[in-house]
Amino acid sequence: MSKFLLLAATLTFSASAALAQTYSVRAYGAVADGRTVTTAAIQKAVDACTKAGGGTVEVPAGIYLTGTINLKTNVNLHLDDGAVLKGSPILSDYQTYSVPGFGTNHYGILYSVHADNVSLTGPGTVDGNNEVFYDFTQAKTLDTATTRYTRQKNNYRHVASGIGDGPVVPKDRPRQMVIFSQCTHVRVIDVSLLNSPFWTMHFADCDAVNVDGIRLWSGLLVPNADGIDVSSSSNVTIENCDIRSGDDALAIVGYDHHFEIAGFSGLKHPCENINISNCNLQSYSSGIRIGFLDQNTVRNVNVSNCNITNSTRGINISLRDEGSLENLTFDNIRIETKLRTGDWWGNGEPIHISAIRGNADKSVKMGRIKNVRFSNITCRGENGILLYGTAESPLQDVQFHNITFDFVDSPLNSVAGGNVDLRGNLDPKLGLFARDIPGFLAEHINGLTVDNFKLNWDGAKAPFLSNGLEVNHFTGLRIRDFQGTGAPGNAKAQPISLQDGAEAMVDGKLRKAK
Structure with missing residues (x-):
């Protein structure tokens, strides 16, 4: 063996021997x-x-x-x-x-x-x-300024006694x-x-x-x-x-x-x-959160074969600043979500995607949420799926393939139902606010595909429930094999409602938005 090879072998052996050593904390006085x-x-x-x-x-x-x-x-x-x-x-x-x-x-x-x-x-x-x-006998509560635009006002997420769903006080x-x-x-x-x-x-x-x-x-x-x-x-x-x-x-x-x-x-x-x-x-917040008050890009995230249960939000993709959230894939996932009492963010959405300004510096250009794909997703939730872009930052190229969503009734509808939670943005009117709730709502989106989506209203009959699938302010919409209706008990609710959009294809046929 050459001197070089012998030296290399010796160094490798010495490094391996060092890494094999064990140091018990007891020997050092623990x-x-x-x-x-x-x-x-x-x-x-x-x-x-x-x-x-x-x-x-x-x-x-x-x-x-x-x-x-x-x-x-x-x-x-x-x-x-x-x-x-x-x-x-x-x-x-x-x-x-x-x-x-x-x-x-x-x-x-x-x-x-x-x-x-x-x-x-x-x-x-x-x-x-x-x-x-923590003080586990006390719960943090929402202030009246935060709840003033909700359906329930000061009664939003009210707990009659005890601490409800928390959160406890640090x-x-x-x-x-x-x-x-x-x-x-x-x-x-x-x-x-x-x-x-x-x-x-x-x-x-x-x-x-x-x-x-x-x-x-x-x-x-x-x-x-x-x-x-x-x-x-x-x-x-x-x-x-x-x-x-x-x-x-x-x-x-x-x-x-x-x-x-x-x-x-x-x-x-x-x-x-x-x-x-x-x-x-x-x-009691999000099972998976991607982004929020971030100033840099998140990209190339793959999530598969997961269960998200007993959660307030399932998958949460949120943008409030510059940078982008892009190339995100979710496959073979079970999601179960609930409404909560207390000062938690989220309001029972199995899937939440939102892009709305949270940076007060107007010279900072908002980023984008783009190229997001959901496939083989089974949901059971007490609020609708929410996609909420804005004119400043519309969502781009979002796809849903093979989705089943059971929209279930909630025991907390009277204190929490019928609201959207977009907190973290600059406009308090679009923080926590009352809105009629479709099974699937998309606002300001370019390039949405919904393919083989099955919506079941499972005992959900609250008066604020509305359309099955609602898309507003859009271009390039593709819907194929949507199986669902408007909310039971709402005579005005439609299976599919489209407003202010172009290039909508439903089951291969061009459909005009209102």
């Missing part, structure tokens, strides 16, 4: 009694591991009370069966960061920045201990429970992430991320406790996960301007190449 704060001991194990070239930091069974731990390059934090990293109830045990205009905040339990080949694995648990950071708390910021080659495998006091897991400006087989239950009554947030990251796979969260179960967003919600900044590229499959999702 105490698993659930009372002693063990942050420093666990950090010593992580630091020793990365300094030696990497390996596995093992957390044996037991409850380890901790503040913020910094994961680093070539470190796999492995939680054994029965191992629990439990968040300290004392806020000062968490590392701080400052955001201009927002004061001092605290990181959560795990924070990794500029790390490569970093992992969180094993059958153990990270527990955010949110019971100490106290001072740590922020994201698990953060990977500007990291590459990230794996989160098999772990349980429970009881987060804020967003549960955030990938910010990361590349090459794999999340597989995790259980993430942040608590359905807890506000801001998103499941997984992916912002300005690339090449991300999320699969085989069970996510149940108060706020969005999955949020895919792109930031461009200076962004420091967790003490990092400089996220200036699209969020792209995201694959989500074989997941069960529940949320």
Whole structure:
């Protein structure tokens, strides 16, 4: 063997040997009694591991009370069966960061920045201990300014007693429970992430991320406790996960301007190449949210073989600023949505797509939502499917193929039904507002295809229900094999209503809009 090959083999063996090393947190003084704060001991194990070239930091069974731990390059934090990293109830045990205009905040339990080949694995648990950071006896309520344009006015989402659907009231708390910021080659495998006091897991400006087989239950009554947030990251796979969260179960967003919600900044590229499959999702907000108050593009997102149940919104694609949301595909998905009480966003829509200005700077050009495809979708919901573009930003090239929607009656119609929720825009009259509700409503859209859509009114007879399929302000509309009627009990409701549009083809025949 040549000296070069011998040296290469030696270096490869040395690197592999280093990565195979195991560092038990017990050996560095961690105490698993659930009372002693063990942050420093666990950090010593992580630091020793990365300094030696990497390996596995093992957390044996037991409850380890901790503040913020910094994961680093070539470190796999492995939680054994029965191992629990439990968040300290004392806020000062968490590392701080400052955001201009927002004061001092605290990181959560795990924070990794500029790390490569970093992992969180094993059958153990990270527990955010949110019971100490919320008042679970009180619910946040909507103010009268927010509800003044709703059908119910001050009675909107009213609860006669108790806290209803929450959300419960937060106290001072740590922020994201698990953060990977500007990291590459990230794996989160098999772990349980429970009881987060804020967003549960955030990938910010990361590349090459794999999340597989995790259980993430942040608590359905807890506000801001998103499941997984992916912002300005690339090449991300999320699969085989069970996510149940108060706020969005999955949020895919792109930031461009200076962004420091967790003490990092400089996220200036699209969020792209995201694959989500074989997941069960529940949320008192959106099962999947793509976009919102973002300044950069989200593109190339594929979602397949998922269940979205017990949620307030199913799939939510929202644009309020520059940048675009494009090349989004959804296939083989079951969606079940409900109306809620309390201060949650969304109002029972199985699918929500909206593009309406939220940036007050008129020099900023609104982005576009375009090239969105839904196929093989089965819905059961207490409000209609909503597509809401605007003259400033019409929706473009949206397709629906093989859709079944059971529009069901809601026990909350008297306090929440008959409204549209477009909050986050500049016009309060188009935030939460009363409107008659079709089974499928599309406003300001160019290039809509609806192919093999079956609409069933399942006991839904509220007086505010209207047409089966309604499209207004459109060009290039194609409808084929729509099976449905207007709402039962509404003599004026039509199966298909078209207004202010051109180029409408219904079952191969040209149809004029009113």
